[in-house]
Amino acid sequence: MSTSRAAARLSRVAGHIHITSPIQNQTRRMSAVTNGRPQRRHKVAIIGSGNWGSAIAKILAENTTANSDLFEPEVRMWVFEEDYQLPSDHAAYDPSRHSHPTKLSALINELHENVKYLPGIPLPPNIVADPSILSAVKDASLLIFNVPHQFVSKICDQIDGKILPYARAISCIKGVDVSPAGISLFSDVIGRKLSIYCGALSGANIANEVAQEKFCETTIAYDPPGTLTPVPEEFPVVNHALWKALFHRPYFHVSMIHDVAGTSLGGALKNVIAIGAGFMDGMGWGDNAKAAIMRIGILEMRKFGLMFFDTCRSETFTEQSCGVADLITSCAGGRNHRCAKLSVEQGRPIEEIEREVLNGQKLQGTLTAKEVYEFLSARGKAEEFPLMTAVHRILIGEEKVEDIPKLLHSGGGLLPSPK
Amino acid sequence: MSTSRAAARLSRVAGHIHITSPIQNQTRRMSAVTNGRPQRRHKVAIIGSGNWGSAIAKILAENTTANSDLFEPEVRMWVFEEDYQLPSDHAAYDPSRHSHPTKLSALINELHENVKYLPGIPLPPNIVADPSILSAVKDASLLIFNVPHQFVSKICDQIDGKILPYARAISCIKGVDVSPAGISLFSDVIGRKLSIYCGALSGANIANEVAQEKFCETTIAYDPPGTLTPVPEEFPVVNHALWKALFHRPYFHVSMIHDVAGTSLGGALKNVIAIGAGFMDGMGWGDNAKAAIMRIGILEMRKFGLMFFDTCRSETFTEQSCGVADLITSCAGGRNHRCAKLSVEQGRPIEEIEREVLNGQKLQGTLTAKEVYEFLSARGKAEEFPLMTAVHRILIGEEKVEDIPKLLHSGGGLLPSPK
The missing domain is CATH 3.40.50.720 (NAD(P)-binding Rossmann-like Domain)
Structure with a gap:
């Protein structure tokens, strides 16, 4: 300067x-x-x-x-x-x-x-x-x-x-x-x-x-x-x-x-969405399917913030670096995205990929997906977050990646009114 | 079904x-x-x-x-x-x-x-x-x-x-x-x-x-x-x-x-932003620089819509497929992004890359960048859109890609209050 x-x-x-x-x-x-x-x-x-x-x-x-x-x-x-x-x-x-x-x-x-x-x-x-x-x-x-x-x-x-x-x-x-x-x-x-x-x-x-x-x-x-x-x-x-x-x-x-809560939440929840984006790439469904998952992911992250933190603001997720930009980066080349993609491509559990690719390190996204699902389930809200719920249920073998479009479509209220 | x-x-x-x-x-x-x-x-x-x-x-x-x-x-x-x-x-x-x-x-x-x-x-x-x-x-x-x-x-x-x-x-x-x-x-x-x-x-x-x-x-x-x-x-x-x-x-x-205007605008303006994102990749600045350009791009697209169309809504750009998702796709692998990236990597004008890569087809983004710049300039508003203005001025050789962070920083009011 x-x-x-x-x-x-x-x-x-x-x-x-x-x-x-x-x-x-x-x-x-x-x-x-x-x-x-x-x-x-x-x-x-x-x-x-x-x-x-x-x-x-x-x-x-x-x-x-x-x-x-x-x-x-x-x-x-x-x-x-x-x-x-x-x-x-x-x-x-x-x-x-x-x-x-x-x-x-x-x-x-x-x-x-x-x-x-x-x-x-x-x-x-x-x-x-x-x-x-x-x-x-x-x-x-x-x-x-x-x-x-x-x-x-x-x-x-x-x-x-x-x-x-x-x-x-x-x-x-x-x-x-x-x-x-x-x-x-x-x-x-x-x-x-x-x-x-x-x-x-x-x-x-x-x-x-x-x-x-x-x-x-x-x-x-x-x-x-x-x-x-x-x-x-x-x-x-x-x-x-x-x-x-x-x-x-x-x-x-x-x-x-x-918005401290919103700023912090994005850094955790984006890892779940990145797994969903990796699933799309693994299916070979192209950039538009991935962009759809990312768009829905931003809205689910926001919905999560607005539902559970009084101080959360819509624009923290849709406009800030800690929201939309961090999600974009994570879905472009992060390890959660990469392991999910390989898991679908090779038809093998993500834990196996994780062991091979990450050299002993753990995937953040699979753990967060489970924690978020348990948190939401304990409050009867899992169905209101169809993408994050689908990611977890696919990871544990209860749903299939090819059903994601259907699972998203059947989910309730993806678009809450922002505060 | x-x-x-x-x-x-x-x-x-x-x-x-x-x-x-x-x-x-x-x-x-x-x-x-x-x-x-x-x-x-x-x-x-x-x-x-x-x-x-x-x-x-x-x-x-x-x-x-x-x-x-x-x-x-x-x-x-x-x-x-x-x-x-x-x-x-x-x-x-x-x-x-x-x-x-x-x-x-x-x-x-x-x-x-x-x-x-x-x-x-x-x-x-x-x-x-x-x-x-x-x-x-x-x-x-x-x-x-x-x-x-x-x-x-x-x-x-x-x-x-x-x-x-x-x-x-x-x-x-x-x-x-x-x-x-x-x-x-x-x-x-x-x-x-x-x-x-x-x-x-x-x-x-x-x-x-x-x-x-x-x-x-x-x-x-x-x-x-x-x-x-x-x-x-x-x-x-x-x-x-x-x-x-x-x-x-x-x-x-x-x-x-x-919001018909907002739905239509995204499909044009995203091509300008995709060129900016391609510049970042061409510099080798990584996914985060690119995500920053995309984030700023969404906000400039929105600002453009809100400034010139009474009926435009903020969320058309930040939440809809025609906004954020289409931008993500265009910055992931579209031709505007690709040509801009190659142009920086090879240190050659984008028109040369366009001729080689696109086989006679024309890049939408360079034309839109010029049109948008002229439209904004005619209204004394070019400075309020530092990213889109920077993209055009770089394309015509009046600015350098490495100065983008400075050009963005010096720009006025990137974050209008949404309606």
Whole structure:
């Protein structure tokens, strides 16, 4: 970005901070300012340093530098410590230091590269890898969560009471937890466990492509209640403009919305639809059959959101990156789509394909299809979601792929009135 | 379809005819009925017998048979007459009759196959090919237009005054006519020239796949004004349920809406977006960049519709087959996408690729991009459609593909409030 454009953007962002909008009322108050600027800057920490965590850390660090009136430049990144042997063909390999396994956090800080999880991508030097989670989150007013979902709960237990009471958070963890008992959003788990507010980021994003600065978009949902511990007045107000200043890059376009549940749901439900799309390709029914499944999938995802979450908005699914765009990507080449396609083509159970193709990893879509079906069945609603129900029933052998058009046709009410 | 399901569907359709809904008020009146049924049935004619025309004729003929309480079984299909030499390896080839070129209409009626334009697909015997357009449309109360768009005007001139004054029509002609002076819908041209009402059918449909009964969906828009010559009372009411009975098949799912302009616009504007999506693939930016372009494309298509047509509805673009699904298909493998991709990969003008790949046929998207740009520019609105404008300006060499993310970012108001 040219200096003048960056300056123009900064002034826009700074301008926003003093604009009242209805959605900012909850946290807004007059900033104590000196010469038109808040006296303190936000300190950013990211919890997680895998593939996606490192790509997001890179973005955060680029933006804390670019917006140094709003953020302290240093971004602390918590690293789950492990020993790592730097390959001898790495450009920075020095036999005097790297001939034996080294701490990953130390390597990241030395080489400014996450050599294990995001190799080949230079990280800004203002990312500081920290193997201590308590040290990483200390004094951070903005917390970004980007860890595998099974660790969320334990990590929150570790840092509960050790973070700033007025910290605000964004979860980059994909999907939701679905069980017959209910649906739980990772952002809600984080917020509840830490007694803070946590929004959500989700979109048509693949870590490596984002890290390579290939163009994509994402959605960030942030809609804090009015009952939080206030952010002290000397900080810039934490609102949509501030989060956009922290996440938006020329190659990573951010759209800010309020619907946290809808933003999170798409990342889970799209995997079920991608299996349905893979079935169409497996049948050789062509791009139009697949587009039909995707269209119906968007509408069923929306119906699910509107039925079970008061705060869900129709347009999160039909217009946002976390909805329609993420679904498009998943149906174009994701693993759920691929395994479903191969399963139909070869006439073999998807579990066999999964074992062969995924090398020990598990398909998200088959599990989510089962969980969603059980959740819906427990509420007598399975028939109102004919596509997601058909996908599950085909996966367990109770229906056939060739009957999908009939199953969709017989289903009830695919088109609810949007709110 | 099983007999019992067919019967159930018929009774649903018949039931609908006597239900008042707000949208039917304009044309609704009490039918003169005998034993609960209208005394006369609709006669269906299709004007056009190309690839898509023949596939639609097959659907019509299947449904007039299945719904013989509503429609006369015979479907007249106007054939632009030509001589055709049946290949000697055709299964029905008989040297005593086929050793020389034969009239195409006679061949269709003899073989129940459009051997030239839809070879290999058996057509129902109740399709009657008719080389006389006046004879084909005579006494038809339902007219289906499915001809290349450049012939619409001339054909209307030929049959003007020779059709039933109370006929109703549906245009299956894809797209719209865009010029700096304005946008004209083919359905409007037909309606105006013939002094009847004409709706529109558009969706993610490829003629050959529909003919092979591969599953897909379509959208039919029908919203007649209250000022038409009334359909006589002894006919079944021409409403959404009737059109659905005529077009919906187990493999061809129909969604009925009211937004004729939106239904038609998608089929034209999607070609511009498909070029943008092809640019992304050409850059090797991955599925997420492409999904971002498609998402923005849906929103720009919608914005275009809402800005220039009072009757357009947001959901036609975000939810219907004629909108989001047709766009998905076009960006997956259509010719606009393919040529744009090759153009970027090979660093050569798209016109060169077009000549090589399309064998003399013209790309729709480059022409539409130019027409849309000129239309928008004439109204000072080009900047409000940054993606469509960028596509055109890249095509004419005024911008670069790699600047698309920047061009999108700088554009004004991508997200209008839907109506």
